Amino acid sequence: MDQDVQILLRERHCAAAFELLLDRYREKVFRLVYSILKEAAKAEEVTQDVFLKMWQVLPDYDGRASLSTWLYTITRNTSLSTLRAESYRKTLPIEGCDPPAANWEAGLRQLEIMQLLQRLPEVQQQVITLFYLQDRSVEDVARMLDLPEGTVKSHLHRARRALADLVRS
Amino acid sequence: MDCRETQERLLESFEGAVSPLEQGQLDRHISECPECAQFAVLQSQLDLRLQEEIAVPQLSPGFRAGLQARIARQRREPWPDWLPDVAHLAGSGVALGLCALLLPLPAPVVLGTGILVAFFTYSLQAILVSVLEQRID
Numbered sequence: 001m002d003q004d005v006q007i008l009l010r011e012r013h014c015a016a017a018f019e020l021l022l023d024r025y026r027e028k029v030f031r032l033v034y035s036i037l038k039e040a041a042k043a044e045e046v047t048q049d050v051f052l053k054m055w056q057v058l059p060d061y062d063g064r065a066s067l068s069t070w071l072y073t074i075t076r077n078t079s080l081s082t083l084r085a086e087s088y089r090k091t092l093p094i095e096g097c098d099p100p101a102a103n104w105e106a107g108l109r110q111l112e113i114m115q116l117l118q119r120l121p122e123v124q125q126q127v128i129t130l131f132y133l134q135d136r137s138v139e140d141v142a143r144m145l146d147l148p149e150g151t152v153k154s155h156l157h158r159a160r161r162a163l164a165d166l167v168r169s
Numbered sequence: 170m171d172c173r174e175t176q177e178r179l180l181e182s183f184e185g186a187v188s189p190l191e192q193g194q195l196d197r198h199i200s201e202c203p204e205c206a207q208f209a210v211l212q213s214q215l216d217l218r219l220q221e222e223i224a225v226p227q228l229s230p231g232f233r234a235g236l237q238a239r240i241a242r243q244r245r246e247p248w249p250d251w252l253p254d255v256a257h258l259a260g261s262g263v264a265l266g267l268c269a270l271l272l273p274l275p276a277p278v279v280l281g282t283g284i285l286v287a288f289f290t291y292s293l294q295a296i297l298v299s300v301l302e303q304r305i306d
Contacts, residue, residue: 136185
């Protein structure tokens with residue numbers, strides 16, 4: 001994976017290697033940031049921060065970790081720093097949600113699914129958001145969040161069951 | 170296949186991880202079990218809503234140009250951020266040493282005055298750097 005980029009780096013063609021990485025990963029990095037920050041404009045700014053850091057450290061890449069692992073680690077750390085620094089997370093008050101309807105089918109139509117999602121633990125929100133953003137690829141989600149695939153599936157199932165409970169309640 | 174296993178397989182089916190054989194067993198159980206049938210309908214509707222609501226965000230067309238501009242700005246910065254501070258500290262130290270050696274004044278007076286002047290010039294430099302950075306941004 002990314003052998004072409006690694007060859008370019010070994011030959012000290014850092015700019016070309018960076019361009020390849022940018023083409024290959026910018027959307028995935030953006031989605032990972034978005035799954036953490038949940039705001040597209042801010043996610044785009046942080047995606048730029050991530051690639052700027054990547055541009056600065058790429059000449060020091062030693063090949064020990066895979067490039068994608070390295071990039072996703074920078075992405076998660078940068079996103080979480082932004083989240084902490086700005087107290088960026090906006091939590092919708094539960095009392096602000098519309099009350100569920102008498103039967104769950106009507107309730108599911110009425111309730112904003114994103115509001116329900118925000119009532120789940122943070123890791124479940126990230127996993128379920130990335131799962132749909134990454135075209136239902138458990139493998140991608142696992143790689144991006146550095147979790148085993150089994151753990152991703154477990155978070156997905158818990159999130160789906162919890163959402164169903166919220167709809168029915 | 171019992172209810173617990175059926176519901177677990179059903180959740181796995183949203184990840185595309187269920188074989189045709191398992192799907193057949195799943196369908197048979199659901200057709201005979203009202204509780205699992207309700208679970209299946211609710212989960213299918215939830216899956217549909219999540220698919221609709223979690224829309225793939227797009228990077229703006231100016232993303233690449235913006236990033237290139239930031240990289241170009243970094244390239245233009247010939248010195249690291251810490252250099253002015255180190256240069257100031259070194260300069261103040263040398264000036265203070267020379268003053269202590271050459272001026273016909275008691276050492277505590279030279280040192281006290283020197284530290285005050287160094288603090289004042291450092292503050293002035295910090296303000297100047299901050300103003301310049303704001304202008305560049």
